[in-house]
Amino acid sequence: MYPELSPDLGTEREALRTETHRFAAEVLRPASIELDRCSAEEVIAEDSRLWDVYRAWYELGNHAAGLPSQAGGLEVDPLGQHLVYEELGWGACDLAISLGVAGMPFRAAAEVGQLTGNQALIDEIVIPYAEDRQGRYIGCWAITEPTHGSDSLGVGTPVFSDPKASGNCRARRDGDDWVVSGQKSAWVSNGSIATHALLFCTAEPERGMAGGAVLIIPLDRPGVKRGPPLEKHGQRALNQGEIIFDEVRVPGYCLLAGPDIYTLVHEMTLSTANTGMSVIFTGAARAAFEEALAYAKVRVQGGRPIVEHQMIQGMLFAMFVRVEQARALSRAVMCGQGASGGSGGLAHAIAAKVTCTETAFQVASQAVQVHGAMGLAKELFVEKLLRDTRSALIEDGVNEFLSLVGARHVIDSYAL
Numbered sequence: 001m002y003p004e005l006s007p008d009l010g011t012e013r014e015a016l017r018t019e020t021h022r023f024a025a026e027v028l029r030p031a032s033i034e035l036d037r038c039s040a041e042e043v044i045a046e047d048s049r050l051w052d053v054y055r056a057w058y059e060l061g062n063h064a065a066g067l068p069s070q071a072g073g074l075e076v077d078p079l080g081q082h083l084v085y086e087e088l089g090w091g092a093c094d095l096a097i098s099l100g101v102a103g104m105p106f107r108a109a110a111e112v113g114q115l116t117g118n119q120a121l122i123d124e125i126v127i128p129y130a131e132d133r134q135g136r137y138i139g140c141w142a143i144t145e146p147t148h149g150s151d152s153l154g155v156g157t158p159v160f161s162d163p164k165a166s167g168n169c170r171a172r173r174d175g176d177d178w179v180v181s182g183q184k185s186a187w188v189s190n191g192s193i194a195t196h197a198l199l200f201c202t203a204e205p206e207r208g209m210a211g212g213a214v215l216i217i218p219l220d221r222p223g224v225k226r227g228p229p230l231e232k233h234g235q236r237a238l239n240q241g242e243i244i245f246d247e248v249r250v251p252g253y254c255l256l257a258g259p260d261i262y263t264l265v266h267e268m269t270l271s272t273a274n275t276g277m278s279v280i281f282t283g284a285a286r287a288a289f290e291e292a293l294a295y296a297k298v299r300v301q302g303g304r305p306i307v308e309h310q311m312i313q314g315m316l317f318a319m320f321v322r323v324e325q326a327r328a329l330s331r332a333v334m335c336g337q338g339a340s341g342g343s344g345g346l347a348h349a350i351a352a353k354v355t356c357t358e359t360a361f362q363v364a365s366q367a368v369q370v371h372g373a374m375g376l377a378k379e380l381f382v383e384k385l386l387r388d389t390r391s392a393l394i395e396d397g398v399n400e401f402l403s404l405v406g407a408r409h410v411i412d413s414y415a416l
Contacts, residue, residue: 002090002286006079016076017083020062024091027056029381032092035237036384040229044193044239050095054135057099064130066107068114071122072130078335082279086327089283093360093388094235096280097395101189105139105198105216106130108269112256120253125196125216140194141273142184142217142243145169149185150401152200152209155267155346156408161210167202169245171213176252178215180245187395192229192241195219199245200266204259214257214265215250223248234387235395270397271349275337277396278330278352281360284389285326288360289319291382292367299371306370315370319363326356347413350406354399357392364389 001021009017031049035042043050057063065081067073076084088096106129113121129137143152145168152167154160169182180201184191197217204211217224227242257265293316296307306312333352337345364385368375375382393399 002290009079009083013080013083016080017087019060020084020087021090023056023060024087027053028088028091028095032095032237033381033384035095038236040231040236040239043237044229050193050237050239051135053095053099054102054138055133058133058135061133063099063103063132066103067110067126067130071110071113071126073110078337079331082331082334085276085279086283086286086330089280090287091283092237093280093284093392094238096283097235097277098190098238100276100280101141102138102194103129104141105196106137108198108214108256109216118253120251121216124253137196138190138194139196139198140188140190140243141200141269142169142188142191142197143200144185144187146183146185146242148209149187150397153270153397153402154209154405155263155270156412157405159208160263161208163206163208166205166208166211167200169199169201170205171199171201171203171215174249177249178213178252178255180215180217180248180250182245184243184245186227186230186242187240188243189238189240189395191243192226192239197243198256200269203262207259210263211259212262212266213255213259214262214269215254216256217245217248217250217254219243221248221250232391234384234389234391267346271337271346273396274346274349274353274402275330275334277392278326278349278356279334281356281389281392282323282326282330284385284392285319285323285356285360285363288364288367288382288385288389289316289323291380291385292316292319292370295371295374295382312370315366319366322359322363326359330356347406347409350397350402350409353396354403354406357389358399360389361386361393 031053034049061074064072065074065076069075106126109121109125148167151159159165169184171178171180197219199215199217201213202211203213223246225244230240296312297305299306330352333348367382368386371382
């Protein structure tokens with residue numbers, strides 16, 4: 001397995017890393033390669049291998065990582081989480097994202113339930129998910145809209161508080177309930193398969209996107225409709241699809257955050273999501289490097305393996321350096337967030353996401369180059385890695401726009 005420099009992993013973390021690597025190699029990667037050749041409808045069909053992945057992950061209890069132990073959760077520290085998601089990203093970044101997003105609504109509900117004493121959230125939402133061993137409870141993060149993409153992530157930028165830029169999916173109070181109407185776009189990860197949505201919508205449009213609300217929505221409620229799963233260039237094993245809310249009514253306890261704290265919650269969520277992306281694509285970069293190294297050792301040109309040619313050696317070492325830089329940054333940010341309780345650090349989280357996704361794409365592109373013409377063949381995993389890592393420069397916020405959000409936070413946070 002790829003070398004680990006950290007001297008303080010300990011026996012438990014090393015065992016967690018080894019077990020996750022086995023899962024990634026034996027379950028995740030073969031499934032992702034198979035699903036990559038399927039249509040979007042076939043990916044989520046009843047007999048799809050996708051469900052084998054979910055059942056295997058939930059049987060291990062790993063889906064409950066990050067939940068409080070009182071609710072049946074599995075306590076894993078930030079370094080342990082980095083080890084897990086790097087290995088998952090190494091195995092298959094598309095399915096790693098799917099498994100990570102699957103827990104978002106339930107982790108959010110657990111945190112709010114603990115902070116506020118909202119026992120209904122714990123009993124009705126969190127515990128059934130924690131006890132699930134069949135992959136019956138799957139979450140999605142419903143934030144992107146047909147007319148709002150990366151701009152909805154612009155916390156701290158002027159557009160975020162502009163009433164003209166408020167979201168189209170709206171929630172209103174009706175007695176003790178909340179009623180939601182509007183549409184989330186086809187880019188909702190797990191949108192076609194999710195049982196619950198972590199919904200970011202608008203409650204006070206006069207405040208722009210800053211007047212938002214966060215609700216957890218069981219997607220079996222009357223008025224929920226879904227579009228077809230999205231056909232994509234890369235990350236084809238990651239199901240994505242639109243969700244339409246037509247006067248969907250949920251109990252009051254489903255509100256996780258109202259407009260008064262929406263900006264803070266949004267910032268924390270984006271920090272966590274961007275950090276997670278950085279870790280997953282550190283793993284993807286590592287996978288691309290390893291594919292290139294393995295091929296270079298067996299491909300013969302000029303009477304010897306190409307790994308003995310200095311030009312290839314230089315390419316491989318440059319790839320190795322990029323992987324190590326990505327790992328160092330993503331791990332520092334993830335462990336730093338854990339030390340601060342997961343709050344703040346948005347600029348660092350964005351820096352990690354932008355750096356690690358771009359690193360993954362660069363390393364995958366170089367890995368294809370090492371393979372030569374064979375790197376473009378569909379039969380090779382490295383060709384899939386190139387498509388999958390390209391998608392990462394756009395998802396969870398296009399890197400160019402995220403960089404502007406990060407710049408705003410750096411400018412506002414540093415007093416020189």
